[in-house]
Structures are given as structure tokens and as C-alpha cells.
Amino acid sequence: MSVALFTLGGTIAMAGRAPDRRAGDGVARLTGAELTAAVPGLADAGAPLDVRDTHAVPSAHLTYRQVLDLVADASRAVAAGARGVVVTQGTDTLEETAFLVDLVWPHAEPFVLTGAMRNPTLAGPDGPANLLAAVRVAASPAARDLGALIVFNDEIHAARWARKTHSTSTATIASPNAGPLGHVVEGRVRLLTSPPRREPLPVPAEPSAARVALYTVTFDDDGLLLDGVAEHHDGLILAGFGVGHVPATLVPALGDLAARMPVVLTSRSGSGSVLRNTYGAAGSETDLQRRGLINGGLLDPYKAKVLLRTLLANGAGREDIAAAFARLG
Structure with a gap:
């Protein structure tokens, strides 16, 4: 063989x-x-x-x-x-x-x-x-x-x-x-270790049918690059600070986007997980999830983008997307 x-x-x-x-x-x-x-x-x-x-x-x-x-x-x-x-x-x-x-x-x-x-x-x-x-x-x-x-x-x-x-x-x-x-x-x-396999996703017939943007939050971010994202994309990966935080000035725009399309919260840090309920200030992970953002878990922004695009190209809805990130992230 x-x-x-x-x-x-x-x-x-x-x-x-x-x-x-x-x-x-x-x-x-x-x-x-x-x-x-x-x-x-x-x-x-x-x-x-x-x-x-x-x-x-x-x-x-x-x-x-x-x-x-x-x-x-x-x-x-x-x-x-x-x-x-x-x-x-x-x-x-x-x-x-x-x-x-x-x-x-x-x-x-x-x-x-x-x-x-x-x-x-x-x-x-x-x-x-x-x-x-x-x-x-x-x-x-x-x-x-x-x-x-x-x-x-x-x-x-x-x-x-x-x-x-x-x-x-x-x-x-x-x-x-x-x-x-x-x-x-x-x-x-x-x-030395063998992680369990996960059920494979269907292969999208038309992967180009889904467009996903990636936005990295930066110090004193004005958020202007978020304008128009929903007009040209089907989903958004947000690479936030640390455990999943953004400036308070970005919160309204992100909440609006999450109401229109899947927005996945990840960390720009390079390792570690986005948290779920440790911080509660405006722009914290708890606040963003309350406004509809999906927790990306341990997935870095680049892998989260691959997963979201694959899910969208397969026709997944928001609940299925949230479940997939909970399972794979």
C-alpha cells in the first residue's frame, strides 16, 4: 500500500x-x-x-x-x-x-x-x-x-x-x-497523545458563495472599517483584545452587525481562549455575547474564519453556527 x-x-x-x-x-x-x-x-x-x-x-x-x-x-x-x-x-x-x-x-x-x-x-x-x-x-x-x-x-x-x-x-x-x-x-x-476525532463537515459545493470578513481590534479603534461590512459579507470574525474585549465605542456597531449576520468573537493574542462570563463592562466578552456575538473559544481568528466560511457555504443558520463553534472551538 x-x-x-x-x-x-x-x-x-x-x-x-x-x-x-x-x-x-x-x-x-x-x-x-x-x-x-x-x-x-x-x-x-x-x-x-x-x-x-x-x-x-x-x-x-x-x-x-x-x-x-x-x-x-x-x-x-x-x-x-x-x-x-x-x-x-x-x-x-x-x-x-x-x-x-x-x-x-x-x-x-x-x-x-x-x-x-x-x-x-x-x-x-x-x-x-x-x-x-x-x-x-x-x-x-x-x-x-x-x-x-x-x-x-x-x-x-x-x-x-x-x-x-x-x-x-x-x-x-x-x-x-x-x-x-x-x-x-x-x-x-x-x-504521545491522540485527540478524539470530530464528525467531518460536508464539503461545500460552492465555497465562494460565502464571504467572511476579519476585523482586528486595535488601540483607540474608531471602528470606521466596520461600516459597510454587512453589505458585502455574510459573516464577520472579530479579533478582540485578550480574552475577547473591545473599546466601548465599537459596541453599538458590533451589536447591529450581530443582528444582521453571524459575528464570531476571537482573541488576537495568538493563544488562549475567549472567555464567556468573567468580565461584565461594556465591550467585555459577557457584554458582546449578550448582544449576539458568538464565542469562538480557542480558535484563533484565521481558523475561525475558515470554519465560519465553510459553515455559511453549507447553508448553516445562526444556531447551527453557534453549536459548531461550541463543539470545535
């Missing part, structure tokens, strides 16, 4: 400039065959590879449709007998694409995403080691029933908690609220 490897673009596949600029953006990219050829020990990683090149673009260019189409291709690979899936892509949107996959992946077989921070033309590229570890995890029976995973720097992270935490460090992927699920040690997959 093989592991299906889908190679996208990103730093892991960068090979300098294309001299003849046949690549549309002038960047030479490694094919899947070239990428795997540069990985020592890959032939002994636990399963043969079925390599497929797709969407060779920077991860900043990826769309919901492309990621969901990739999930469909991966599902067909599993149905044909693949024991796991590995995807290589850029790290810029890795935490979001991985979470989207995790929301809809219905199989017990692992779906592992990885990438790199140093491209193959630099000293000490991390792509080969990350790819080798990812294949080992995808081939491991211990990784079954864990949904989507990010494997990076020999650490195994649940997609639901993983974040890119540094713009250049090879240890950029971390799970601030949970820590890694395990490690790859001397080629062995060591799972």
Missing part, C-alpha cells in the same frame, strides 16, 4: 530563478520526482510513494476551491488503496489549508501536510527532512484517525491547533494551546 504524495509549490519546491522564465512568475520549481529524489532514506520510509504534481503555486495564491479539489483527489487515492496522504505546500497559509482539510476529511487514513522554511538552494534546507518525516507519519498505523496533521521539524501537530509562529525560523510550526501530538525520533513515529 502506497502513500499518495501531492506536491504543490512553496519554499520546499523552490529551485531559484527560471532562466527562460517558462514558469509564469519566473521561479523554477522542483517536480515531485525531483523533490523526492533529494530525500535520503525516503525509499525506507514505510511505504512506496505515488507522486502527483498539482497547483504549483505559492500558498498565498491557493483558494478554497483548489484545496477542496485536492481533498477530493486525496479521497480517491485512499479509495484506491493509499494508506495515507502527504501534501507539500508553502507555509504562508499552511495553518489555514490544514484546518480546512481537517474540517472535511472523512477518512481514518492520515492526511499530512508539510513544507519548508529554507529552499533547496540555501545551506541547510529543511524540506527533505520534513518530507521524510511526513511520509513516515502518513505510513504509520499510529497516525490513523487523527484527521489532518502538520509534520514539521520532526514534530507532529494537529491541524486544529497548529500555527505558523515565526516568519523565518525552521521551528515556525507550533501548537500554543496544546503542544505537539508527538515526534518522529530515529525514524520512528511516537504519538
Whole structure:
């Protein structure tokens, strides 16, 4: 039984400039065959590879449709007998694409995403080691029933908690609220904890049918950017201070928006949960929930946006959205 490897673009596949600029953006990219050829020990990683090149673009260019189409291709690979899936892509949107996959992946077989921070033309590229570890995890029976995973720097992270935490460090992927699920040690997959799987969401037929805005609250915020949000969007993610607070001046506008569309309260802090009933002043989490905002729990603003857009694209109403955030956040 093989592991299906889908190679996208990103730093892991960068090979300098294309001299003849046949690549549309002038960047030479490694094919899947070239990428795997540069990985020592890959032939002994636990399963043969079925390599497929797709969407060779920077991860900043990826769309919901492309990621969901990739999930469909991966599902067909599993149905044909693949024991796991590995995807290589850029790290810029890795935490979001991985979470989207995790929301809809219905199989017990692992779906592992990885990438790199140093491209193959630099000293000490991390792509080969990350790819080798990812294949080992995808081939491991211990990784079954864990949904989507990010494997990076020999650490195994649940997609639901993983974040890119540094713009250049090879240890950029971390799970601030949970820590890694395990490690790859001397080629062995060591799972230290196994969180329970949650029921997957339906794959939206038209993910572009839902538009979700993200608004980050800042010091002495005047809230002018909130004007017109409801005219152009179907939902709003609010990244508030700390445990879910905003200036009192924003409260009326947020209450009005919550009466018209789902507004999800998250924290801009990077880790930790939005609270529910600790503070009671105007603009506190208690006040905002009383005005109709939905508590985002432990989800950071970026993952909350992925979840809300997926729910809206599936036609979920406010009660279903609140229940989903209570379950997944």
C-alpha cells in the first residue's frame, strides 16, 4: 500500500530563478520526482510513494476551491488503496489549508501536510527532512484517525491547533494551546497523545458563495472599517483584545452587525481562549455575547474564519453556527 504524495509549490519546491522564465512568475520549481529524489532514506520510509504534481503555486495564491479539489483527489487515492496522504505546500497559509482539510476529511487514513522554511538552494534546507518525516507519519498505523496533521521539524501537530509562529525560523510550526501530538525520533513515529476525532463537515459545493470578513481590534479603534461590512459579507470574525474585549465605542456597531449576520468573537493574542462570563463592562466578552456575538473559544481568528466560511457555504443558520463553534472551538 502506497502513500499518495501531492506536491504543490512553496519554499520546499523552490529551485531559484527560471532562466527562460517558462514558469509564469519566473521561479523554477522542483517536480515531485525531483523533490523526492533529494530525500535520503525516503525509499525506507514505510511505504512506496505515488507522486502527483498539482497547483504549483505559492500558498498565498491557493483558494478554497483548489484545496477542496485536492481533498477530493486525496479521497480517491485512499479509495484506491493509499494508506495515507502527504501534501507539500508553502507555509504562508499552511495553518489555514490544514484546518480546512481537517474540517472535511472523512477518512481514518492520515492526511499530512508539510513544507519548508529554507529552499533547496540555501545551506541547510529543511524540506527533505520534513518530507521524510511526513511520509513516515502518513505510513504509520499510529497516525490513523487523527484527521489532518502538520509534520514539521520532526514534530507532529494537529491541524486544529497548529500555527505558523515565526516568519523565518525552521521551528515556525507550533501548537500554543496544546503542544505537539508527538515526534518522529530515529525514524520512528511516537504519538504521545491522540485527540478524539470530530464528525467531518460536508464539503461545500460552492465555497465562494460565502464571504467572511476579519476585523482586528486595535488601540483607540474608531471602528470606521466596520461600516459597510454587512453589505458585502455574510459573516464577520472579530479579533478582540485578550480574552475577547473591545473599546466601548465599537459596541453599538458590533451589536447591529450581530443582528444582521453571524459575528464570531476571537482573541488576537495568538493563544488562549475567549472567555464567556468573567468580565461584565461594556465591550467585555459577557457584554458582546449578550448582544449576539458568538464565542469562538480557542480558535484563533484565521481558523475561525475558515470554519465560519465553510459553515455559511453549507447553508448553516445562526444556531447551527453557534453549536459548531461550541463543539470545535
